[in-house]
Amino acid sequence: VAEPRTVLCVDDNDAQRDNLREILGDEGYRVLTARSCAEARRLAHSGFDVGLVDVRLPDGDGVALAAELRQLVPDAQIIMLTGFATTESAVAAVRAGAWAYLLKPCSTPDLLVAVEQATRQLAHVEERRQLARRARVAEKLAAIGTLTAGLSHEIKNPLNAAALQLAVLERRVRRLGPEAADLLGPLELVQAEVTRLNQILEEFLEFARPRELAKAPVDLEALLVRVTDLLAPQAEQAGVRLVVDGEAVPHVSGEPGRLQQAFLNLVLNALEASDEGGEVCIRYRHDGDAVTVAVEDSGPGIAEDVLPRIFEPFFTTKPGGSGLGLPLVHSIVELHDGSIGVERREEGGTRFVVRLPIK
Ligand SMILES: Nc1ncnc2c1ncn2[C@@H]1O[C@H](COP(=O)(O)OP(=O)(O)OP(=O)(O)O)[C@@H](O)[C@H]1O
Ligand SMILES: [Mg+2]
Numbered sequence: 001v002a003e004p005r006t007v008l009c010v011d012d013n014d015a016q017r018d019n020l021r022e023i024l025g026d027e028g029y030r031v032l033t034a035r036s037c038a039e040a041r042r043l044a045h046s047g048f049d050v051g052l053v054d055v056r057l058p059d060g061d062g063v064a065l066a067a068e069l070r071q072l073v074p075d076a077q078i079i080m081l082t083g084f085a086t087t088e089s090a091v092a093a094v095r096a097g098a099w100a101y102l103l104k105p106c107s108t109p110d111l112l113v114a115v116e117q118a119t120r121q122l123a124h125v126e127e128r129r130q131l132a133r134r135a136r137v138a139e140k141l142a143a144i145g146t147l148t149a150g151l152s153h154e155i156k157n158p159l160n161a162a163a164l165q166l167a168v169l170e171r172r173v174r175r176l177g178p179e180a181a182d183l184l185g186p187l188e189l190v191q192a193e194v195t196r197l198n199q200i201l202e203e204f205l206e207f208a209r210p211r212e213l214a215k216a217p218v219d220l221e222a223l224l225v226r227v228t229d230l231l232a233p234q235a236e237q238a239g240v241r242l243v244v245d246g247e248a249v250p251h252v253s254g255e256p257g258r259l260q261q262a263f264l265n266l267v268l269n270a271l272e273a274s275d276e277g278g279e280v281c282i283r284y285r286h287d288g289d290a291v292t293v294a295v296e297d298s299g300p301g302i303a304e305d306v307l308p309r310i311f312e313p314f315f316t317t318k319p320g321g322s323g324l325g326l327p328l329v330h331s332i333v334e335l336h337d338g339s340i341g342v343e344r345r346e347e348g349g350t351r352f353v354v355r356l357p358i359k
Contacts, residue, residue: 005119006030008048010040010065011081012058020052023108024115037065044072050118051078052111053098055089063092070097075125077118081106152201159201163194196320203324206261206331213335217251218259220291220356224282227263231271239276242267246284249291252356254336259356262332265325266295266352272318273299273350290338290355298349302342310342329354 007029009020014035021031032048034040037060040053051069055062066078080093080101093101099121100114166187173183224244228235235242252259263282270280278298285292302310309315311330316323333340338356345351 004028004030005049005122006032006047007050007052007115008032008034008040008043008069008076009052010034010037010057010062011052011054012036012056013054016054020111023111027112027115029115036060037062037068040065041068041072044069044076047073048076049122050115051076052115053078053080054104055080055082055093063089063096063098066093066098067096075122077121079114079118149205152204156198156201159194159197163191163198166191166194196322200322200324203322203328206328213255213258215253215255218254218256219251220249220259220284220293221246223256223260224263224284224293227260227267228282230264231267234268234271235280238271238274239278240271240274241279242271242282243279244282244284246282247286249284249286250358252291252336253359254356258332258335262329262354263293263295265329266354269325270295270297270299270350270352273297275299278349287355289359290357293354293356294351295354296345296349296351298347301344301348301350307342 007020007024009017009024009031011017011020011033012035017033017035021033024031029050032043034043035058037057040051044051051066053062053066053069057065062080066080069076069078077099078097080089080098081104082089082093082101083104090101099118102110102114106114170184170187170191173180173187176183221244224246228242228244231242267280267282274280274297280298281294281296283294283296306317311326312323313327314323330340333354333356336356337359338354340355341353343351343353
């Protein structure tokens with residue numbers, strides 16, 4: 001339940017004050033009343049939301065008081081009550097930070113509408129402040145991202161050193177012959193973990209690196225053949241056929257390294273999803289002002305409840321997955337002003353389609 005709004009009524013007329021207290025109290029407002037500027041200042045220190053201030057007060061000018069109150073409680077909305085309807089007093093009141101003014105005597109509905117509008121205005125102010133706070137949080141997160149990138153970078157060097165030493169260790173263990181065979185298992189495990197750490201760091205860094213691309217005309221056909229060459233060992237190990245298919249396409253504008261990384265991730269996912277005897281096919285074709293590349297697999301497809309989350313960082317359904325593959329692909333494709341979609345294949349399996357503009 002929201003706290004009731006507090007209305008501070010400043011008026012030297014006893015009857016008027018009682019009247020305001022009753023009307024506003026009945027509406028559920030918390031009402032504070034003051035009969036003078038001095039009393040109003042004192043009450044304002046404990047905070048209020050809306051001020052109803054008479055222009056003429058015994059110990060001073062209501063307009064000046066309004067300005068003071070705004071300084072004390074910057075968010076507060078102030079409504080001036082003015083008995084003589086002159087434009088000057090209204091202008092002065094608004095200049096002093098008053099939000100509105102009411103002519104006395106004012107009807108109860110008019111009063112209530114004015115106070116309600118003021119509280120709504122207050123809600124806007126609070127909302128804006130919350131948005132600003134959220135923007136600051138986002139800024140902080142970005143700063144943390146930069147820090148993480150720096151840290152990842154620093155971790156890479158010792159990790160590479162460890163990988164090198166592990167390779168040395170492996171050679172020596174192998175040289176020891178059969179009696180040292182049981183040392184190899186744990187060693188290979190550590191090596192695999194180091195490799196994985198390296199991959200995670202690489203992907204992290206990719207997010208945090210400056211976002212500009214060194215664009216050049218890219219021969220996608222050659223690039224895709226390179227991707228299949230790189231992944232041929234994995235495909236063979238998984239017993240999956242890996243094929244590239246397409247007719248001549250124009251060059252796209254992009255950064256070959258990044259694009260290769262994107263397709264590596266897509267094809268890797270496709271291989272990981274495929275069962276032995278399956279097939280992964282990369283099809284490219286010229287389509288208007290773009291080249292589309294489809295990566296198709298004969299795997300189980302993506303479950304309904306998984307599909308909406310696959311591009312989320314760290315979302316993975318794989319025991320050893322980092323969940324950074326597809327977010328990376330997505331950001332690379334976006335950097336190229338392209339688009340990526342995913343669909344279920346009629347014959348079963350999944351098809352990722354990347355569209356890259358020729359430009
Ligand atoms: N071709 C595919 N077939 C079925 N599911 C897929 C396919 N590609 C992606 N997915 C699903 O999307 C999830 C996220 O993929 P993503 O590449 O981002 O991370 P990952 O492969 O799990 O881990 P990482 O790529 O970081 O090693 C996967 O865990 C998997 O559930
Ligand atoms: Mg992946």
